[in-house]
Amino acid sequence: MNRAQARARRVLFAWLALGAAAFALLPWYFPQNVTLLRALPGVFGGGETASGLVQALRHGRPWLWSGLAGLALCAWAWRLPAGRGQGRMLLAGSALGLAGLAGSGFAIGAAGWSYEWLNAAFGALPNGQFGIGLGGALVLLALLMLLGAGVARLGYFRGDFFVAGAVVLCAALLLLFVALPVGKALVGAFLDDSGAFSPAALIERLAHERVWGLACLAGGVRCGTAWNTLALALLTAGGTTLMGTLIALYAERGSAGLTRGMGRTLNVVALLPIITPPFVVGLGLILLFGRAGLLNQFLEWAFGIAPTRWFYGLFGIWLAQMFAFTPIAFMIMRGVVQGIAPSMEEAAQTLRASRLETFRTVTLPLMKPGLANAFLVGFIESIADFGNPIVVGGQYSVLSTDIFFAIVGAQYDQGRAASLALVLTAFALAVFFVQQRVLGRTSYTTVSGKGDAGIAMPLPERVRRLALGLAGPWLAFTLLVYLFAFTGGFVQTWGRDYTPTLRHFVTAFDLQWGAHGLVWAGTAWNSLFTTIRLAALAAPVCALIGLLISWLLARTQFVGQRAFEFGALLAFAIPGTVLGVSYILAFNVPPFELTGTGLIIVLCFVFRALPVGVRAGTASFKQLDRNLDEASTMLRANTATTLARVVLPLLKP
Numbered sequence: 001m002n003r004a005q006a007r008a009r010r011v012l013f014a015w016l017a018l019g020a021a022a023f024a025l026l027p028w029y030f031p032q033n034v035t036l037l038r039a040l041p042g043v044f045g046g047g048e049t050a051s052g053l054v055q056a057l058r059h060g061r062p063w064l065w066s067g068l069a070g071l072a073l074c075a076w077a078w079r080l081p082a083g084r085g086q087g088r089m090l091l092a093g094s095a096l097g098l099a100g101l102a103g104s105g106f107a108i109g110a111a112g113w114s115y116e117w118l119n120a121a122f123g124a125l126p127n128g129q130f131g132i133g134l135g136g137a138l139v140l141l142a143l144l145m146l147l148g149a150g151v152a153r154l155g156y157f158r159g160d161f162f163v164a165g166a167v168v169l170c171a172a173l174l175l176l177f178v179a180l181p182v183g184k185a186l187v188g189a190f191l192d193d194s195g196a197f198s199p200a201a202l203i204e205r206l207a208h209e210r211v212w213g214l215a216c217l218a219g220g221v222r223c224g225t226a227w228n229t230l231a232l233a234l235l236t237a238g239g240t241t242l243m244g245t246l247i248a249l250y251a252e253r254g255s256a257g258l259t260r261g262m263g264r265t266l267n268v269v270a271l272l273p274i275i276t277p278p279f280v281v282g283l284g285l286i287l288l289f290g291r292a293g294l295l296n297q298f299l300e301w302a303f304g305i306a307p308t309r310w311f312y313g314l315f316g317i318w319l320a321q322m323f324a325f326t327p328i329a330f331m332i333m334r335g336v337v338q339g340i341a342p343s344m345e346e347a348a349q350t351l352r353a354s355r356l357e358t359f360r361t362v363t364l365p366l367m368k369p370g371l372a373n374a375f376l377v378g379f380i381e382s383i384a385d386f387g388n389p390i391v392v393g394g395q396y397s398v399l400s401t402d403i404f405f406a407i408v409g410a411q412y413d414q415g416r417a418a419s420l421a422l423v424l425t426a427f428a429l430a431v432f433f434v435q436q437r438v439l440g441r442t443s444y445t446t447v448s449g450k451g452d453a454g455i456a457m458p459l460p461e462r463v464r465r466l467a468l469g470l471a472g473p474w475l476a477f478t479l480l481v482y483l484f485a486f487t488g489g490f491v492q493t494w495g496r497d498y499t500p501t502l503r504h505f506v507t508a509f510d511l512q513w514g515a516h517g518l519v520w521a522g523t524a525w526n527s528l529f530t531t532i533r534l535a536a537l538a539a540p541v542c543a544l545i546g547l548l549i550s551w552l553l554a555r556t557q558f559v560g561q562r563a564f565e566f567g568a569l570l571a572f573a574i575p576g577t578v579l580g581v582s583y584i585l586a587f588n589v590p591p592f593e594l595t596g597t598g599l600i601i602v603l604c605f606v607f608r609a610l611p612v613g614v615r616a617g618t619a620s621f622k623q624l625d626r627n628l629d630e631a632s633t634m635l636r637a638n639t640a641t642t643l644a645r646v647v648l649p650l651l652k653p
Helices: 003-025 036-044 052-058 060-078 084-107 114-123 134-153 161-190 199-206 226-254 260-275 278-289 292-301 314-336 341-351 355-366 369-382 387-392 401-410 414-439 459-491 503-509 523-557 561-573 578-587 598-623 625-633 639-651
Strands: 491-493 497-500 512-516 517-519
Touching: 003 052, 003 060, 003 134, 003 639, 036 260, 052 060, 052 387, 084 134, 134 161, 134 598, 161 199, 161 561, 161 578, 161 598, 161 639, 199 414, 226 314, 226 369, 226 401, 226 459, 260 517, 260 578, 278 314, 278 387, 278 459, 314 369, 314 459, 314 598, 341 355, 355 369, 355 459, 369 387, 369 401, 369 598, 387 401, 401 414, 401 512, 401 517, 401 561, 401 598, 414 512, 459 491, 523 561, 523 598, 523 639, 561 598, 578 598, 625 639
Parallel strands: none
Antiparallel strands: 491 497, 512 517
16 A cells, blocks of 8 residues: 555544534534533534534434445445446445435424425324434534545546545535525525426516616616626726735836835725725715815815715726725735846847837736736626615615615515626626636746846836826725725714814713623623634635635636536525525525524625635636646645645735
């Protein structure tokens, strides 16, 4: 047995041991009224806190034996020699366990069978089940990894356990936390008011003047919300891509005299909108340009012009989205600019090309993946944005706000909301395929295994002036908007009473000393602490999954890769409010009963923001030469080691 085979056997044994231990020693179901730590002592007793083994033996839940049977078959496969026979046995065992647990999970709820036809066919069950807990989740994870190992043993993914397991795991996560909730939200588009399948109902909801009307082109007041959304998204995507690129170019190559302190300041200002909710930008703009804003007040005082609502509408939403989403384009493009090898630009200049010609023929084409990804993310961010249209949209309707009011408004038309969400998804899908067609199979590799000690070419003077002329005022205006947004918290009532006060902060963040010590008496402390905890949990998970998916997309080829990539972007095409409602619908009942817990918020954060990490990572990975991976492999490093010690360090900039 060689070293690689011994390592593979250890990996299989580790997953088998994890699955068996989780089945026998951890609570199978999600504890209903106690924490996990308090549930652990009851793994061999109570019906709610018992392990899977005890649940199957003593509490009348025999369907859980399918998980143990799957693990047993995989354990038998572990004893077989490496090869296709072992792969088929691993595949059979893991498929048996996953199918049995997932099938019973969706078929059996808290009160018994989840579907009436099952109750009629098999009779009532004496016991139901709750949502899967830690024990069940770890068993499912082990079975998924064993499934990936079986696929690798059959010769797929070059027999690499890590790659196969990563593809299987990421695909399962996307199916569970993206496709399932989004599918539950969209399926309502094909149902009529009685809940029956009716394509005619979908056509009736979509073939409406409010959705596709073009009255604005014939002198009417407004166009349909679909056209409004598309026009706004194209303007925002183009504007954010241009502005993010110019800021990234100036930050990285704008001036040789740009000090480190100035560079850090530029980066902080450029990223400021991304650390605040989008509607904060809208609030700052309202304080400047709203009916009671400073600009309208000045015009009334100086020229007698009566304040109007000129800011509210398409221009207001576009400006707010430009401020809110330009930082995302900047993040993507900055990594792309940093990844361009100076040697390629030096080669062009050696051939007597001017700096402007080099920028136009070498630098700009190498930025093409980043530009396409920034445009795609900006487009999807715009169509899914809800906060800015609701704050500064006025009478300009877009799909995201219409979806929201269809769900939570007095009409409560879930079918209409699902139909409009289907249009959003179609827009995102169309732009995604256009991006794929534009990029094609062209290689944009600039970082190879050869040393590159060149100095990055400074920007051509024309480009530098353009970047400074647009990005400079933009960044200054960003500071101004945030200054007014934050200043509004220090006055009594903006637009009426500018008396300085700290009353709002005292109400929100008051501290008192009580009989038992310090008391966090402010009304905002609980929200702040909860937000920090949830963000601290979501951020590393989102980064890890995003990097893994982007690495798979850039470094591997497998059947269904485009569907896999679109699945990673699908959650972005759905407004956050709709996605939240979708999560409630999908995870309110077994087998994944998460509603009312902090975990569902973390998962929503992770998969809502996942496309940003995937697109940024994909653009960066495409600039790394595959020879670096191959060189590491030739030195007997496995795929996981290569990813951790070679590839990821090159992405740190």
